[in-house]
Amino acid sequence: MADWYAFWLIAPISILSAGAMVLARNAVHAALLLIVNFFTLAVFFLILGSSFLFVVQIIVYAGAIMVLFLFVIMLLGVDRPVPLTERIRGQRWIATVLGLALVLEIGLAVRLGLGLSTGKVPDFSRVNAGGNVRALARVLFNSYFFPFEVTSILLTVAAIGAMLHGRRNIAEEETVDTAVGETAT
Amino acid sequence: MRTPISYFLLVSALLFTIGTVGVLVRRNALIIFMSIELQLNAVNLALVAFSRQNGNLTGQVLAFFSMVVAAAEVVVGLAIIVSLYRKRRSADVDDASLLKG
Numbered sequence: 001m002a003d004w005y006a007f008w009l010i011a012p013i014s015i016l017s018a019g020a021m022v023l024a025r026n027a028v029h030a031a032l033l034l035i036v037n038f039f040t041l042a043v044f045f046l047i048l049g050s051s052f053l054f055v056v057q058i059i060v061y062a063g064a065i066m067v068l069f070l071f072v073i074m075l076l077g078v079d080r081p082v083p084l085t086e087r088i089r090g091q092r093w094i095a096t097v098l099g100l101a102l103v104l105e106i107g108l109a110v111r112l113g114l115g116l117s118t119g120k121v122p123d124f125s126r127v128n129a130g131g132n133v134r135a136l137a138r139v140l141f142n143s144y145f146f147p148f149e150v151t152s153i154l155l156t157v158a159a160i161g162a163m164l165h166g167r168r169n170i171a172e173e174e175t176v177d178t179a180v181g182e183t184a185t
Numbered sequence: 186m187r188t189p190i191s192y193f194l195l196v197s198a199l200l201f202t203i204g205t206v207g208v209l210v211r212r213n214a215l216i217i218f219m220s221i222e223l224q225l226n227a228v229n230l231a232l233v234a235f236s237r238q239n240g241n242l243t244g245q246v247l248a249f250f251s252m253v254v255a256a257a258e259v260v261v262g263l264a265i266i267v268s269l270y271r272k273r274r275s276a277d278v279d280d281a282s283l284l285k286g
């Protein structure tokens with residue numbers, strides 16, 4: 001029964017913070033609301049019996065990724081509000097209508113696939129025997145060991161790519177600055 | 186556990202849709218990027234919910250990999266946004282119209 005109360009406490013916060021994130025004019029406010037949303041998702045993971053992903057969600061998303069976001073926002077200084085006028089006419093209405101259609105479509109698919117009020121959720125304690133971390137490690141390092149190793153290559157390539165993008169080329173910067181017509185500060 | 190799994194899937198669908206609308210509507214590259222993160226997280230929630238429904242940990246492993254890919258994606262994407270900002274002095278995606286004839 002506790003999960004029922006936790007769900008109905010957390011779900012509105014999750015949806016509202018996500019909606020406010022999309023509507024926020026200030027990028028810093030959007031980032032903070034997204035952190036709230038990540039925490040609510042972590043609680044969902046805990047309700048669903050996935051304590052490892054609960055911790056990883058908080059450490060990786062709410063910790064590392066959002067700090068990176070805030071760092072870039074502060075670095076670029078784009079924390080001033082932006083004008084919200086439309087450049088393509090009717091873009092917002094069309095996007096909202098398409099979004100509603102997508103929600104209805106997924107809702108219909110869920111209703112057809114699982115049913116909206118299936119009372120019995122299968123027992124998870126046998127799967128999580130010995131703790132969620134141990135059970136997950138057993139699956140990860142047996143069946144999915146090769147993909148796990150491949151992610152190390154992915155992370156290395158991502159780090160090299162970020163380094164190449166962030167590199168400041170002095171000659172290139174001068175030409176760009178004169179082309180834009182601004183003096184470098 | 187009394188909460189039906191389908192409720193989690195509906196929350197996931199709503200979050201994914203909010204992220205999609207954010208990508209379609211906003212023009213600040215950083216907020217578009219945050220909306221993409223929201224979409225990735227919504228899919229993670231669906232994966233974990235299905236893992237619970239099927240009594241199988243594969244969905245959680247897939248959500249874990251998706252988090253790793255999201256971390257790599259954030260690193261590269263933010264680097265692209267920073268270099269775009271250096272060139273155009275703006276994080277507005279409409280200003281990045283180099284290919285416009």
